[in-house]
Amino acid sequence: MKNGTRACREAGALLSLAVVLATTAWVARTPRLPLRADGAVYRLDLQFPAITVAGALKLYREGDHLFVDTRDVDADATARVPGAFSVRQDSFADDLRAVRDFLGPADCIVLYGDNLLAASAVASRLKERGYTDLTLMRGDLAAWRSAGGPVAHAEDIDD
Amino acid sequence: MTEATRGAPRTTARRGTAAALLVLAARLGAGATFLWASTGKIADPVGFAQAVYNYRLVPDVLLHPFALLLPWLEAVIGVALLCGLARRGASLLAATLTVAFIAAISAALARGLDITCGCFEPGNGHAVGLGLLARDLALLVACVLPLRLAAYDRFQLVAAARRIKRS
Numbered sequence: 001m002k003n004g005t006r007a008c009r010e011a012g013a014l015l016s017l018a019v020v021l022a023t024t025a026w027v028a029r030t031p032r033l034p035l036r037a038d039g040a041v042y043r044l045d046l047q048f049p050a051i052t053v054a055g056a057l058k059l060y061r062e063g064d065h066l067f068v069d070t071r072d073v074d075a076d077a078t079a080r081v082p083g084a085f086s087v088r089q090d091s092f093a094d095d096l097r098a099v100r101d102f103l104g105p106a107d108c109i110v111l112y113g114d115n116l117l118a119a120s121a122v123a124s125r126l127k128e129r130g131y132t133d134l135t136l137m138r139g140d141l142a143a144w145r146s147a148g149g150p151v152a153h154a155e156d157i158d159d
Numbered sequence: 160m161t162e163a164t165r166g167a168p169r170t171t172a173r174r175g176t177a178a179a180l181l182v183l184a185a186r187l188g189a190g191a192t193f194l195w196a197s198t199g200k201i202a203d204p205v206g207f208a209q210a211v212y213n214y215r216l217v218p219d220v221l222l223h224p225f226a227l228l229l230p231w232l233e234a235v236i237g238v239a240l241l242c243g244l245a246r247r248g249a250s251l252l253a254a255t256l257t258v259a260f261i262a263a264i265s266a267a268l269a270r271g272l273d274i275t276c277g278c279f280e281p282g283n284g285h286a287v288g289l290g291l292l293a294r295d296l297a298l299l300v301a302c303v304l305p306l307r308l309a310a311y312d313r314f315q316l317v318a319a320a321r322r323i324k325r326s
Contacts, residue, residue: 003247003309010248014239018232025201026227033204037222042212051273052286116209138275
């Protein structure tokens with residue numbers, strides 16, 4: 001009983017210390033995270049199913065899904081998921097026109113990018129154009145590589 | 160005194176040392192895990208808030224306060240367990256948090272959510288699955304041991320400092 005009381009008292013003290021540290025860190029940090037979360041910011045990516053890198057890798061190996069790289073980089077000059085089409089937010093119309101013959105509205109598509117929100121933004125625009133089977137990958141290319149996913153380099157793509 | 164009764168205290172002492180080492184290993188292991196887990200979340204509170212949101216268990220109004228407080232609580236628990244400070248309270252908090260994590264992971268599994276756990280790196284963590292559940296159960300054992308066998312926990316930084324001061 002005595003030990004239980006002591007454990008609770010110590011736990012209360014540690015919890016108080018954590019509250020003080022968290023408050024100090026929150027005050028000192030800029031930009032400061034608003035205390036009240038806007039759920040819409042977090043819900044944005046959930047308009048589409050989001051899967052883990054392991055889940056995406058499974059779909060890649062099954063071979064039924066096409067991959068779309070949404071990173072805002074010259075994807076032809078950098079590494080990417082083998083066979084992935086580059087469709088970027090900033091040059092969406094041009095990029096889609098370039099790959100339209102290979103990437104149809106009926107295809108099952110997995111989108112990835114630097115973050116989930118970037119992939120989600122491209123997915124939203126694809127949805128407007130009639131694409132229906134869109135899935136987002138949680139995690140970037142580095143996470144894909146860490147999970148053992150294959151990566152095509154620029155020289156492979158040129159071939 | 161027979162041979163058997165003369166050997167008994169030695170056996171008891173050996174058991175005591177084994178228990179002390181077990182408690183120490185559990186406490187240091189749990190402490191290091193909690194401290195390590197806190198660093199990525201403290202560095203990326205937005206990413207951690209997203210990871211918490213994905214479980215769909217925390218209401219929007221509590222999301223950011225929770226995402227801001229939990230990493231610091233983990234850091235405090237980690238340091239306390241590693242140093243042997245307020246170790247009963249730290250073990251109690253660690254065990255409580257781990258039970259909450261197990262409940263959250265079980266709820267996500269039951270609802271078929273394909274999400275990352277957000278345990279260490281908010282953006283690129285392990286996928287929620289049975290392996291993660293097993294890992295958290297092992298962590299729960301490591302958290303409960305120092306609480307149940309507190310009498311055997313002889314290796315503490317504060318006590319050692321006091322001994323050095325006295326000598």
